[in-house]
Amino acid sequence: MENSRGTRLQQSKGRRLVLFPLPLKGHLNPMLELANILHSKGFSITIIHTHFNAPNSDDYPHFTFHPISDGLSEGEASTGDILHLLLLLTVNCVEPFRDCLARLLSNVSEEPVACLVADAIWHFSRLVADSLKLPTIVLRTSSASSFLVFGAFPLLREKGYLPIQDSRLEEPLQEFPPLRIKDIPAINTCELEAFYQLVAAMVNESKASSGIIWNSFEDLEQSALATIHQDFHIPIFPIGPFHKYSPTSTTLSIQDHSSIAWLDTQAPNSVVYVSFGSIAGLDETDFIEMAWGLANSKQPFLWVVRPGFIRGSEWLEPLPSGFLETIGGRGHIVKWAPQHEVLAHPAVGAFCTHSGWNSTLESISEGVPMICLPCFSDQKVNARYVSQVWRVGVQLENGLKRGEIEGAIRRLMVEKSGQEIRDRCISLKEKANLCLKQGGSSYQALEDLISYISSFFFHLHAPEKGRLLIFPDHGFMVSLRSFSITIIHTHFNSPNPANYPLFTFHSIPDGLSKTEASTADVIALLSLLNINCVAPFRDCLSQLLSNPSEEPIACLITDAVWHFTQAVANSLKLPRMVLRTSSVSSFLAVAAMPYLQKSGYLPIKVIARLPDDKRDAIIEMGFGGLLHLACRELRYELCSWIISNYDTAYHQLNMATGVVVLVTTQDVGNIMGIPCSGEEIVVHTRRGTSNRTYTISLLEQNLENLAIGDDFRKTFLIFACATLLAPNSKLEGIHDLWDTIWDGDVGVQKNWSKFVLHYIEDGIREYQKNQPTYIRGCRIFLQEKMHVYRLQMVVTLLLNEANNVRGNIIQACGL
Known part of the structure; x- marks a missing residue:
C-alpha cells in the first residue's frame, strides 16, 4: 500500500493545484472530495481556507493547507444570517487571499501551480488569479438546473417574478417548467438587492472563468448542462457524483457511528432517515409535528438532530414528555451521522431531507426515495425536480403537519406508488454508477478535465528556450x-x-x-x-x-x-x-499628452477656436456640456471591458464584484451635457444618393465661417454626431442621420440623450453578435459613466466610514 501511494506522489511531482473552498459545509465537503479526486490523478493539492469552519488538516496528510484571515468576529461567525455572512467573507477575504496566493506562486522551492480551483461564490478570486496570470476553474456545488435559474435572475426581475409576491406563488414559471414562482431560489432577508448582486457576481464570474466543474452527471441533468455549455462558451466538466469516487468521508462534524450499528438491526428498506443538513433549522412547533409524524408512521426512523437545529433550544428539550418511551427502539436520534454510509445501508428505505444538492445527489446515487422539505435557496428547485422531473420522491408543500408527514412516509414505504418511485430510484442509481466507469460520461469528463488542467501547466511554464x-x-x-x-x-x-x-x-x-x-x-x-x-x-x-x-x-x-x-x-x-x-x-x-490636454495645450480643434457668441449659441441649444467635456481620449482596454460586460437587454453594466450598474438616458444627459427630453429622433432612410457633401474638414470650415443661424446649428449637430455622439467606422459619417438633421427643425427640442444611448447599445449588440472590427457609438459616455460609478463608490465608502466613526464616538460617550 505504501509503495502504491509513494508512486502516486512521485507522479504528482511538478504539478500542483490550489483549491479555495467556501467555508460552509455544503460547499467545503464537495471541494475536499474534488481535491481527493484530483490528487488521485497525480496532482499535488494546496488548500487555501479561512479560519472559520477550517478543515482538519490531520485528516488530509497528503494535502498542504494555508489558512487566511476571514476577519469575522465571534458574533459574525455564529450568525444565522447566511447572506450577511457571505457578504462579509467576500469582502474580508480579498486581501488575505491575494497575499496568500501571491506567496504560493512566488515560492520557487515549491512545485509550479497549474491553476486555481475556487468555489463560485468566491466571485473575486478570478480577478485576483488573473492579476497573477493564473487560470481559474470554478466549482459549482449546486445542481446545473438551479444554476440556470440563478443565471436568469435579471430576466425574472424584468418580467416581475422577482421580488416574489405572496399572491403569485402558485403561478407557473413559464421559462423553467415545471417550476412555479414559489420555487425560485430565495433567502429570507431584508437585503434583497444584496442577494441579487451576490447571485449576479457568482454567475458572471463563472461565465468569465476558464471552466466550470459540476458535481452532477449527464444522465441526470443532460438538458441543463447542454444549455449551460451553449450559453457560456467555456468548458464544463460534470464529473459527479464526487462521493462515489472514494469512501473517504469529508464531513466537518463529529459523527455518531452508533447509527450504523442500529441500522444493522433493522429490516431492509424499512427505515426513514431524517436529516436537514448543516444550516437549516426548525422552530419548536415544526419539530414537534415532525416528531409525531415519524412516530405515527409506525416505521423505524434514524433522525439527525444536530445541536442548535431547534431554534431556541440546545438539543432535544422540546420533545414531548414520554415521546422517547413511546417510540421505544423504533427510533434512534443522533447529533450527526455518516450520511454516505447511512444512505448506502440496505435498511434505509426513505430519506426525509431539506433537499440540499449534496444530500439529493447522494440519495439518488444510492437509490433512496426522498421526502422533500426545502428551506431556502436552490433547495426549492432541487425538491421540484425530485418530485416532478426525476420523480424519485415526494414534496411536502403545506408546512410541517404530522398527518402529511405520516402520509408521505406511508406512500413511499407501503403504497404501490412508492414502489414505482423506488424503481425509478434504482434506475438512476445504476446510471450514476455507470457514468463513473470507463466509457461513462463522468469518467470521460474527468479525463477531459485532467487534460485541460495539464494544458494550463504547459502554457504557463514554457521552457527557457522556446x-x-x-x-x-x-x-x-x-x-x-x-x-x-x-x-x-x-x-x-x-x-x-x-x-x-x-x-x-x-x-x-x-x-x-x-x-x-x-x-x-x-x-x-x-x-x-x-x-x-x-x-x-x-x-x-x-x-x-x-x-x-x-x-x-x-x-x-x-x-x-x-x-x-x-x-x-x-x-x-x-x-x-x-x-x-x-x-x-x-x-x-x-x-505627457494627458497632462497637455488637462493643461489646455491640447486639443487644438475648431471648438476651441469658436468665438464666444457661437459658443453661447451652442449652449442655448442645450449642448453646452460638449464644450467642457473633460474626457477626449478613449482608453481601449477599459472600453473593451465595459462592452464585454454590458447587458443591452437590461441597460446595465455587470461589475466583477457582482454590483449591477444601471445605465439610463438621464446618465447620458448628465455626463455628456446634452438634452435628455423632447421629441424622439427618427432617422429617415435616403431613397437615393445624397446631394449634400459632408466631410469632417468641411464641417469644421463651416462652423468657423457660417453666421449664427439654423445652418450653423445644424452644422454643429452633424459635427457633434460625427465626432463624438454617434461616430461609426466610416470617415464620411452616417449620411442618413446627417440628412435627417439638415432636413429637420432645430427649433424643436429633441431627446438626444435617448438617441445616443440607443445608438451605442445597438453598436454593442452588433459587436457582441458579429464581432465587427469597429464598435459604433459614443464610447466616451460609457467610459465616463464608469468613472462616475467609481467616484460614487469612493464617496459611499467615505460616508460609511464617517458613520462608523460617529457610532463609535456615540457609544464611547454613552450618548
Missing part, C-alpha cells in the same frame, strides 16, 4: 539567438520570407482598401489597422497557441503602436513585451 511570437509594425524585424521565431504580419507592407529562412511567417488580413493602403494620412492608417487587425490577430494567435505539434510559446513581442495586443495576449494567458521604435525623449512627450 518560441517567440513577433507582431511587428512595418519595417520591424528581429533575430534572437537560441529562440525559434514566428512572425505575424499584415498583408500591407509584408516582409519577404525568403530573406528570413530561419523564421516562420503567418499573414493576417488588414482590411485595407487600395485607397486606404496608399493614404498619406498616417494617423488614419494606424487607426484603421488597429481596428481591422484585432479579430484576425486574435484568431491567428489562438491557433498558434493551440497547435500541440509546435514548440510552446514563451511570450509575445509587439510594436507599441499595436495597442490592442495586450488585451488579446492577456485573454490567452500569454506574457507580452513591447518594442518602442522611437527615441526615449519623444516617448516622454507622447506620455
Whole structure:
C-alpha cells in the first residue's frame, strides 16, 4: 500500500493545484472530495481556507493547507444570517487571499501551480488569479438546473417574478417548467438587492472563468448542462457524483457511528432517515409535528438532530414528555451521522431531507426515495425536480403537519406508488454508477478535465528556450539567438520570407482598401489597422497557441503602436513585451499628452477656436456640456471591458464584484451635457444618393465661417454626431442621420440623450453578435459613466466610514 501511494506522489511531482473552498459545509465537503479526486490523478493539492469552519488538516496528510484571515468576529461567525455572512467573507477575504496566493506562486522551492480551483461564490478570486496570470476553474456545488435559474435572475426581475409576491406563488414559471414562482431560489432577508448582486457576481464570474466543474452527471441533468455549455462558451466538466469516487468521508462534524450499528438491526428498506443538513433549522412547533409524524408512521426512523437545529433550544428539550418511551427502539436520534454510509445501508428505505444538492445527489446515487422539505435557496428547485422531473420522491408543500408527514412516509414505504418511485430510484442509481466507469460520461469528463488542467501547466511554464511570437509594425524585424521565431504580419507592407529562412511567417488580413493602403494620412492608417487587425490577430494567435505539434510559446513581442495586443495576449494567458521604435525623449512627450490636454495645450480643434457668441449659441441649444467635456481620449482596454460586460437587454453594466450598474438616458444627459427630453429622433432612410457633401474638414470650415443661424446649428449637430455622439467606422459619417438633421427643425427640442444611448447599445449588440472590427457609438459616455460609478463608490465608502466613526464616538460617550 505504501509503495502504491509513494508512486502516486512521485507522479504528482511538478504539478500542483490550489483549491479555495467556501467555508460552509455544503460547499467545503464537495471541494475536499474534488481535491481527493484530483490528487488521485497525480496532482499535488494546496488548500487555501479561512479560519472559520477550517478543515482538519490531520485528516488530509497528503494535502498542504494555508489558512487566511476571514476577519469575522465571534458574533459574525455564529450568525444565522447566511447572506450577511457571505457578504462579509467576500469582502474580508480579498486581501488575505491575494497575499496568500501571491506567496504560493512566488515560492520557487515549491512545485509550479497549474491553476486555481475556487468555489463560485468566491466571485473575486478570478480577478485576483488573473492579476497573477493564473487560470481559474470554478466549482459549482449546486445542481446545473438551479444554476440556470440563478443565471436568469435579471430576466425574472424584468418580467416581475422577482421580488416574489405572496399572491403569485402558485403561478407557473413559464421559462423553467415545471417550476412555479414559489420555487425560485430565495433567502429570507431584508437585503434583497444584496442577494441579487451576490447571485449576479457568482454567475458572471463563472461565465468569465476558464471552466466550470459540476458535481452532477449527464444522465441526470443532460438538458441543463447542454444549455449551460451553449450559453457560456467555456468548458464544463460534470464529473459527479464526487462521493462515489472514494469512501473517504469529508464531513466537518463529529459523527455518531452508533447509527450504523442500529441500522444493522433493522429490516431492509424499512427505515426513514431524517436529516436537514448543516444550516437549516426548525422552530419548536415544526419539530414537534415532525416528531409525531415519524412516530405515527409506525416505521423505524434514524433522525439527525444536530445541536442548535431547534431554534431556541440546545438539543432535544422540546420533545414531548414520554415521546422517547413511546417510540421505544423504533427510533434512534443522533447529533450527526455518516450520511454516505447511512444512505448506502440496505435498511434505509426513505430519506426525509431539506433537499440540499449534496444530500439529493447522494440519495439518488444510492437509490433512496426522498421526502422533500426545502428551506431556502436552490433547495426549492432541487425538491421540484425530485418530485416532478426525476420523480424519485415526494414534496411536502403545506408546512410541517404530522398527518402529511405520516402520509408521505406511508406512500413511499407501503403504497404501490412508492414502489414505482423506488424503481425509478434504482434506475438512476445504476446510471450514476455507470457514468463513473470507463466509457461513462463522468469518467470521460474527468479525463477531459485532467487534460485541460495539464494544458494550463504547459502554457504557463514554457521552457527557457522556446518560441517567440513577433507582431511587428512595418519595417520591424528581429533575430534572437537560441529562440525559434514566428512572425505575424499584415498583408500591407509584408516582409519577404525568403530573406528570413530561419523564421516562420503567418499573414493576417488588414482590411485595407487600395485607397486606404496608399493614404498619406498616417494617423488614419494606424487607426484603421488597429481596428481591422484585432479579430484576425486574435484568431491567428489562438491557433498558434493551440497547435500541440509546435514548440510552446514563451511570450509575445509587439510594436507599441499595436495597442490592442495586450488585451488579446492577456485573454490567452500569454506574457507580452513591447518594442518602442522611437527615441526615449519623444516617448516622454507622447506620455505627457494627458497632462497637455488637462493643461489646455491640447486639443487644438475648431471648438476651441469658436468665438464666444457661437459658443453661447451652442449652449442655448442645450449642448453646452460638449464644450467642457473633460474626457477626449478613449482608453481601449477599459472600453473593451465595459462592452464585454454590458447587458443591452437590461441597460446595465455587470461589475466583477457582482454590483449591477444601471445605465439610463438621464446618465447620458448628465455626463455628456446634452438634452435628455423632447421629441424622439427618427432617422429617415435616403431613397437615393445624397446631394449634400459632408466631410469632417468641411464641417469644421463651416462652423468657423457660417453666421449664427439654423445652418450653423445644424452644422454643429452633424459635427457633434460625427465626432463624438454617434461616430461609426466610416470617415464620411452616417449620411442618413446627417440628412435627417439638415432636413429637420432645430427649433424643436429633441431627446438626444435617448438617441445616443440607443445608438451605442445597438453598436454593442452588433459587436457582441458579429464581432465587427469597429464598435459604433459614443464610447466616451460609457467610459465616463464608469468613472462616475467609481467616484460614487469612493464617496459611499467615505460616508460609511464617517458613520462608523460617529457610532463609535456615540457609544464611547454613552450618548
